[in-house]
Amino acid sequence: MDDLNNLSKKELIERLNIQEEDSKLDRYSEQEIEMNKLDRLSMKSNPNQLPYRETADHKNVMLYTSINKPIGALHPDNARTTMRRWKNAGIQLYITKRTEAQVEAFKKTPEYIKSKMKHDALRSSRRAQSSKSKNDQMIKDIARVTAEAVAGAKNG
Amino acid sequence: MAGETTPTTVTEMIPTIIEAALLELDDGNVIKQLVRNIDFSGQPGLVHNTPFITKLTAEADDNLANAALDSGGSDETSPSTCTVAAHGATVLLKELAKLGSVSDLAVAAGQLIGQSLVVRQEKDLAGLFASFTPNQGDANEDIVAADLYAAYKTLREGHSTFPFNLVVTPGQYWGDVGIITLLQLDATNGIQSHGVGSVGEDIARQGWTGRLLGFDVYTTTNITVTSNNASGCAFSRDAIKYVEKKGISIEVDRQIVGEVGDQITGTGYWGEAILRNKQGTEMQFNEIA
Numbered sequence: 001m002d003d004l005n006n007l008s009k010k011e012l013i014e015r016l017n018i019q020e021e022d023s024k025l026d027r028y029s030e031q032e033i034e035m036n037k038l039d040r041l042s043m044k045s046n047p048n049q050l051p052y053r054e055t056a057d058h059k060n061v062m063l064y065t066s067i068n069k070p071i072g073a074l075h076p077d078n079a080r081t082t083m084r085r086w087k088n089a090g091i092q093l094y095i096t097k098r099t100e101a102q103v104e105a106f107k108k109t110p111e112y113i114k115s116k117m118k119h120d121a122l123r124s125s126r127r128a129q130s131s132k133s134k135n136d137q138m139i140k141d142i143a144r145v146t147a148e149a150v151a152g153a154k155n156g
Numbered sequence: 157m158a159g160e161t162t163p164t165t166v167t168e169m170i171p172t173i174i175e176a177a178l179l180e181l182d183d184g185n186v187i188k189q190l191v192r193n194i195d196f197s198g199q200p201g202l203v204h205n206t207p208f209i210t211k212l213t214a215e216a217d218d219n220l221a222n223a224a225l226d227s228g229g230s231d232e233t234s235p236s237t238c239t240v241a242a243h244g245a246t247v248l249l250k251e252l253a254k255l256g257s258v259s260d261l262a263v264a265a266g267q268l269i270g271q272s273l274v275v276r277q278e279k280d281l282a283g284l285f286a287s288f289t290p291n292q293g294d295a296n297e298d299i300v301a302a303d304l305y306a307a308y309k310t311l312r313e314g315h316s317t318f319p320f321n322l323v324v325t326p327g328q329y330w331g332d333v334g335i336i337t338l339l340q341l342d343a344t345n346g347i348q349s350h351g352v353g354s355v356g357e358d359i360a361r362q363g364w365t366g367r368l369l370g371f372d373v374y375t376t377t378n379i380t381v382t383s384n385n386a387s388g389c390a391f392s393r394d395a396i397k398y399v400e401k402k403g404i405s406i407e408v409d410r411q412i413v414g415e416v417g418d419q420i421t422g423t424g425y426w427g428e429a430i431l432r433n434k435q436g437t438e439m440q441f442n443e444i445a
Contacts, residue, residue, distance in 0.1 A: 056243050069295060073279075078238075078429055081233055081236075082287040088233075119294065125302075130338070
């Protein structure tokens with residue numbers, strides 16, 4: 001801080017003029033700052049925005065199979081129990097999603113190939129039993145028989 | 157024609173009338189009514205355990221050995237443990253919004269909070285569907301009648317008690333590869349049903365049958381749909397337990413400091429768990445082709 005007593009009269013007048021300019025700027029700035037505060041306050045209390053919050057004392061977690069089938073979301077205790085139950089049934093579950101490389105690697109294991117073959121066989125057998133498949137087959141059969149009959153009539 | 161008086165020329169004269177707001181809707185309680193409800197209120201503790209005792213095998217002669225009652229060797233996960241947890245939703249209903257609204261926003265907030273908690277309960281319960289080890293279908297499969305028979309077989313083998321429930325998404329029921337297609341003979345040229353007798357009539361008249369192949373059928377939108385595939389469930393009541401410590405309650409606090417308004421808060425304290433794993437079967441099927 002300068003010692004104003006050491007300044008000449010002219011220097012002192014010049015210095016005071018500068019200070020007056022500065023304080024005018026300060027006063028203006030203060031008002032602007034207050035206006036900004038007002039803006040922020042009014043934004044915060046915008047009556048059109050009704051704050052809504054959902055709360056829980058736990059976070060539900062997802063589990064994943066080796067081929068990324070999602071299970072859940074489950075309460076953490078249920079996730080632990082589920083992991084144990086599936087392990088007893090011979091299937092390992094994970095708490096993080098498997099990467100594509102991990103899924104691809106698992107799909108090459110004998111365990112997956114065997115279970116996939118079994119599953120595919122079951123699905124194709126069930127599809128074959130379904131009435132939709134039987135209808136499709138019936139329509140194809142009718143078309144084939146009709147075509148044969150028409151062809152036979154023409155040839156005859 | 158020029159010089160006409162229309163709503164546009166006298167816009168300032170015509171008031172805007174605002175009708176009462178319509179609330180966004182969710183599916184209500186569907187699953188909770190179908191599972192084992194346990195009242196855990198007024199008792200100490202937050203963890204509800206249900207132990208299982210292994211069945212006994214009778215001897216075929218009179219050379220009897222002592223049989224121990226064993227709760228550790230049950231083929232169900234014993235005990236079935238359920239931890240009660242807190243759930244809540246809160247809305248700050250600001251004074252100015254309340255004063256300016258044509259309808260009672262406090263009523264709307266209460267209704268929406270109640271609805272959100274019911275949805276939370278249902279989603280928590282539906283989250284258990286995929287955690288049953290028995291399952292039918294997969295991530296890219298259309299349902300066929302044999303899947304329902306297989307689910308029935310699994311439930312019977314698990315010594316399930318009636319009624320058997322089937323809870324699926326609306327897409328899994330009415331989707332273009334949904335259950336309805338099992339009953340539909342020809343959708344293109346007319347309404348003809350595979351359903352015999354009154355089932356066929358129900359489908360033709362109502363577009364719905366509430367009972368099918370031994371299952372009471374329900375649909376809910378609270379099951380998560382991944383792409384076009386979802387995990388519904390066929391189950392008996394004892395497959396899942398819903399443990400309630402305190403039901404849904406809504407309280408209103410007046411807030412003055414900070415923002416002026418009413419803090420409307422709904423809370424509920426409950427837990428859910430698999431009770432009998434063998435009495436539930438995940439039904440993972442597509443909604444659309």
